[in-house]
Amino acid sequence: MARISGAQATVSVRRSSSPTARRPRPWLHIPAVAYLVLLTQVPFLYAIWLSLHSWNLLEPYLGKPFVGLHNFAFELFSDPTFWPALGHTAELVVGALAAALIAGTLLALLLDRPIPGRGILRLVALIPFLVTPSVNALIWKNLILSPSFGVVDWFLGTVLHLPPVAWLANLPLFSVVMMTAWQWTPFFMLVVLAGLQTVSDEIVEAGKVDGARPTQMFFRVVLPQLGKYYEVAILLGTIFIFQTFGKIFIATSGGPGIATTTLPYYTYQVAFQDWEVGQAAALGIFGVALAIVVARLMVQLFASQGEGETADALP
Amino acid sequence: MRSRRRWGMRAMATGGTYFAILLFVFPVLWMVVTGFKTERQAYTMPPLLWFRPTLAEFRLALASGFGTYLSHSVEASLVSTAIAVVLGVPAAYAMVFRMRAKQSNNLLFFVLSTRFMPFAAIIVPLYVIFTKLHLLDTIPALILVYTAMNLPLIIWMGRSYFMDVPAETLEAARLDGANLWQEMFRIAAPLSRSGLTASALLAIIFAWNDFFFAVNLTYTHSPTLPIMVSSFMSNENVFLAKVSGLGTLIVVVPVALGLYAQRHLVRGLSAGALK
Numbered sequence: 199m200a201r202i203s204g205a206q207a208t209v210s211v212r213r214s215s216s217p218t219a220r221r222p223r224p225w226l227h228i229p230a231v232a233y234l235v236l237l238t239q240v241p242f243l244y245a246i247w248l249s250l251h252s253w254n255l256l257e258p259y260l261g262k263p264f265v266g267l268h269n270f271a272f273e274l275f276s277d278p279t280f281w282p283a284l285g286h287t288a289e290l291v292v293g294a295l296a297a298a299l300i301a302g303t304l305l306a307l308l309l310d311r312p313i314p315g316r317g318i319l320r321l322v323a324l325i326p327f328l329v330t331p332s333v334n335a336l337i338w339k340n341l342i343l344s345p346s347f348g349v350v351d352w353f354l355g356t357v358l359h360l361p362p363v364a365w366l367a368n369l370p371l372f373s374v375v376m377m378t379a380w381q382w383t384p385f386f387m388l389v390v391l392a393g394l395q396t397v398s399d400e401i402v403e404a405g406k407v408d409g410a411r412p413t414q415m416f417f418r419v420v421l422p423q424l425g426k427y428y429e430v431a432i433l434l435g436t437i438f439i440f441q442t443f444g445k446i447f448i449a450t451s452g453g454p455g456i457a458t459t460t461l462p463y464y465t466y467q468v469a470f471q472d473w474e475v476g477q478a479a480a481l482g483i484f485g486v487a488l489a490i491v492v493a494r495l496m497v498q499l500f501a502s503q504g505e506g507e508t509a510d511a512l513p
Numbered sequence: 514m515r516s517r518r519r520w521g522m523r524a525m526a527t528g529g530t531y532f533a534i535l536l537f538v539f540p541v542l543w544m545v546v547t548g549f550k551t552e553r554q555a556y557t558m559p560p561l562l563w564f565r566p567t568l569a570e571f572r573l574a575l576a577s578g579f580g581t582y583l584s585h586s587v588e589a590s591l592v593s594t595a596i597a598v599v600l601g602v603p604a605a606y607a608m609v610f611r612m613r614a615k616q617s618n619n620l621l622f623f624v625l626s627t628r629f630m631p632f633a634a635i636i637v638p639l640y641v642i643f644t645k646l647h648l649l650d651t652i653p654a655l656i657l658v659y660t661a662m663n664l665p666l667i668i669w670m671g672r673s674y675f676m677d678v679p680a681e682t683l684e685a686a687r688l689d690g691a692n693l694w695q696e697m698f699r700i701a702a703p704l705s706r707s708g709l710t711a712s713a714l715l716a717i718i719f720a721w722n723d724f725f726f727a728v729n730l731t732y733t734h735s736p737t738l739p740i741m742v743s744s745f746m747s748n749e750n751v752f753l754a755k756v757s758g759l760g761t762l763i764v765v766v767p768v769a770l771g772l773y774a775q776r777h778l779v780r781g782l783s784a785g786a787l788k
Binding site: 248304311322329383426430465470478483486 | 526527529530531533534537538539540541543544547555556558559560600601603604606607608611612616620623624627629630631632633634635636637638639640641642657658660661664665668693718721722724725728729738739740742743746751753756757760763764767768770771772775778779782783784786787788
């Protein structure tokens, strides 16, 4: 035993004295990779197989015949819910992302200045992000947006003397966008705060000396230095907001009608309300394809912007 | 004169900031306040701000099977996080200290892609597979899924923190004859302790807050706390105070853990891209 470890020590001494210094014995990651393959890649391959078959769990006597690409063709050309669901998904992602981005930036700018109790305020502002999504929906549906007992309609009616709004009935998608944006605002706030720490003081000072107004300072001096932070935040925000499910489930159940049915929610409905397993698998694969396309587009967009900046910087 | 005006401006800006933050978190505060009301007070319009707080509705929420849901949530989130740490930390270690840059980057890309794949794409196959394995509606099903959900988080956060460990420190240990496990557990891991702890806390939060897998895989027999909300609300009559009390109890854990780990949130959520 002692001899073996002695031998290992000699080997490592020899290796580490070489310039690369890293002993290539990379097997430590194999359990993790195997686990991820088993739990994500294998089910995904199975989803592809399922998507090529017609299988309704409520009608097992029909079997699961091979139908080729019929499930995909049905969604694209015959299903009246598919395209609206895709549209709602886009509206939710873009709307919530834009609102959270603006609100998060404003909060970050407010909390970047030296004010008493700043540390506590930053913590407090983080809370909406940590609130369990189903509780988030509970709060907004019953306590904030309810036409009879909600605080917003009480404020509108009693204080501003405006007619009450049945938010979840008449503006359902807007309401879901608001809930989602509320949850993701602290994320953008944190990212922008982290970015503001890296903004070069010298450039800011130079801007002040040149007499830039606060808005000019932000848009011309600070914002261009936060590019990378916004890129990462937008990319990850898109990926996470796309997956919004619990809030829709609890606040609207995809309704009224299909007004708040997004692609993930529709996949759930087809799978666990209609029990059309093959079709739900096809919807899931559309979701993956969409996620890949959007992520690629964004990475490319950001990359080309980065190149543009460097090109501009050249004389 | 000028300094007095400036002082006034500053006080106003501070007050404005406090007001903005208060307004922003008002929905949560309002839930907490409503939880301390009686049902009648909760439905009173205009909204009551001053009232004698009562714990009655909290007790009601606790008496409606809260303990069972709680035990499911605790088991699923703690066990899945523990497994994710056991599998993920060595993987992160290998990526930083044992691999060539190219292999490490490829692995990172794979790990990212498994986490960013829409969950809806694999829910149907998982449902069928778990049914066949007799795991449907059991906590082990959730543990399996949450481990897969949190493993990438542990790996990319671990990777990012290990990259901060100076290579010379490990070199020195190696020269002193430390083996692989000593290097990892006695040197690299302790140096990254606060970061690794934060990663585990974030993993617990993600598992605790999950609704999608819980509602689709374990709704009937092993529901977790987020599902308890939906079963409370599917009744015709919503009891505002009771449901607010319940909501307050549920968010205590993720809010406490998240605030504790807040310095690491950006790094964790941006897959280590931002610090």
